[in-house]
Amino acid sequence: MPELPEVETVRRGLAPALVGATIARVELRRHDLRVPFPQGFAARLQGRRVLELRRRAKYLIADLDDAQSLIMHLGMSGSFRIDDETPGVFHRASGKIAAHDHVVFNLDHGKRVIYNDPRRFGCMLLVATNEIGADKRFRGLGVEPLSDALDAAFLAGAFGGRAAPVKALLLDQRLIAGLGNIYVCEAAHRAHISPLRAGGSLVTANGRPKPALARLPQAIKEVLNDALKAGGSSLRDHRQTDGSLGYFQHSFRVYDREGAACPTPGCKGTIARVVQSGRSTFYCPACQK
Secondary structure (H helix, E strand, O other), X not given: OOOHHHHHHHHHHHHHHHOOOEEEEEEEOOOEOOOEOOOOHHHHHOOOEEEEEEEEOOEEEEEEOOOEEEEEEOOOXXXXXXOOEOEOOEXXXXXXXXXXXXXXXXXXXXOXXXXXXXXXXXXXXXXXXXXXHXXXXXXXXXXXXXXXXXXXXXXXXXXXXXXXXXXXXXXXXXXXXXOOHHHHHHHHHHOOOOOOOEHHHHEOOOOXXXXXXXXXXHHHHHHHHHHHHHHOOOEOOOOOOOOOOOOEOOOOOOOOOOOOEOOOOXXXXXOEEEEEOOEEEEEOOOOOO
């Protein structure tokens, strides 16, 4: 599943082509992805101008000039390209096999935005713009991790009295929207917090964040911003026969580095891997407490 930086870089790559453009024609090459396309999907989009392209958690939202919004999710293997360019620079390449080109947006300025999805776990929906907040996909989402709302006071309130591990709390989309497994591992390492530690242990008896918790919001934002910088803003084309959407060319400190030396200066620890709720967690037992 692509993580927030991947989705945000796709948004930034698509925005110059989509925002301000009118959708001249939509080609649907099948009737569904993970779920069926809405009734009259292509006809409802034809002639509509894209006012804005934004992101909420891992969803892309194109606001249209008829007070409707096109909601898009990449699923596990979805990717977009503009003509022959792929938005984003990936750690593993995304697919461009024509048989998996399921949706083509023909724009009035002559460019085409093509959605490719080998596994078809993505989705596209149309929702009234003013009803997005109440939609079942969005109404329970927590704060955006790159926003000012994510600070130490927020985390103290969210973690206080909780026995659940730090990693589980950070992955809870009701608390923080869009934060995924890879960047939770990376942020916890930067903040020197064990992902196995009970969340409540990072909060004082009077509800204030302990020093370790105070470091965590900045660590989350730094690792996400570093991933965005690693992805860059250029559009590049990558090919891979299985069509998998990979992660940015980013030098991870702990993720997928089991057995490697911890990169923290002065730490002599070794990166370990454990499984939490069926997902791999990578951390340094020596410097993450």
